Amino acid sequence: MTTGAPHAPLLTLDDVHVRHPVPGPRLFSKAHVHALTGAHVEVRQGETIGVVGESGCGKSTLARVLVGLQRPTEGTVAFEGTDLWQMPARRRAAEFGAAVGVVFQDPATALNRRLTVRQVIRDPLDVHGRGTRAQREDRVGEVMGLVGLPPSAADALPGQLSGGQRQRVAIARALALEPRVVVADEPTSALDVSVRAQILNLLHDLKERLGLGLVFISHDIQTVRHLADRIVVMYLGRIVEEGPVEHVIRTPRHPYTAALFSAAPALLGGTERIPLRGPLPSAVNPPEGCPFRTRCRHADQTCAIDPPDRAGTVDAHRFRCHHPVEP
C-alpha cells in the first residue's frame, strides 16, 4: 500500500469522452455508443487503482485510452504533463509506448503463437531499437527472472506453456521496456482459479519492487480490495465513485456502488442485497441527467435534469450523486 506523501500523477485523463459510431445499417446515422463520458483519472507511481463495474460499463475502453490504443473523442491524456495526442505519432510510439505497458485478459490470444517466448518478450525491445542484440537478450533474461519464468522457457512456444505461465510471458513483455505504468485488463479472468492468486501476487510484487503505477481492471471487487489502493467504480461509461479502497468499500456513497457491493456478499459479511431496478439502459441512448437515475430508488426531478458533479472530498473519496447514501 502507498505510504507518505502522494507522488505527482504520471498519467492523467482529463474529461475524456469516447464515442463510437453505431456499427451496422445505422452507420450513416448520428447514433453513437457512449463508451466513456467525462472520465478523470490520475495514475501515480507506486499506486494501484482498481477499476470495477458491470460488463459494458466502459472498463476496457478506459484501459485502451490509458495505454494509448484508443484516441479520445474529447478530452486529454497526458503523461507527466505532456498531451499524448498532441505529440507526433512517432514520438508518441517511442516515448509513451515505452512508458506504459499493458497486460490483456487472455494470454492465449494476446501472444503471437508462432514466436518463441524469447522472441515475444524481445519484440518490443527490437521495435524500439533498444541497445545491442546481446543487451536485448540480457533484458529478456532479466524480465523472465522478474516474473518467475525459468530460463528453460525461453525457447518454448506460448502454446506449450500453461495459462499461468503464458500470462507471466505477457507480463514480462509488458515490462521489457521498463514502463512506469502498467495497465492490466482482467489479467486473471481467463486463467484457472488455482493460478489466479499467483498472478495477482506477482503483479502486486512487481508494482512494489519497480515502483510502478498499476491500473487493475476486474469484475471481482474482493480482488480489487486485496490489491488496490484506490478504487474507481464505473456505470454506463461514467466514473460514478472513486476513493481509497477501504473507505469506499465500507462507506459507499453512490447508490449504484452500494448495490454493486451488496451483490458481493463476502465483501462486508452479510450486508442485505440491494436490488437494481429495471434493465441496464443502452449506451447509445444513456439517460439524461444522472445515468443511474432510471434504476435508482432515490431519483427525483433533479436527477432527470442535472448530471451530478464530482462531489465529496473526504479523503479524496468522490462520488457523483444528488442523493448520496448516508455514511
Ligand SMILES: Nc1ncnc2c1ncn2[C@@H]1O[C@H](COP(=O)(O)OP(=O)(O)OP(=O)(O)O)[C@@H](O)[C@H]1O
Ligand atoms: N469499437 C466499438 N464500437 C462500438 N461500440 C463499442 C466498441 N468498443 C466498445 N463498445 C461499446 O462501448 C461500451 C463499453 O465497452 P467496454 O468494452 O469498454 O466495457 P467493459 O466494461 O470493458 O465490458 P466487459 O466487462 O464486458 O469487457 C459497450 O456498450 C460496448 O458495446
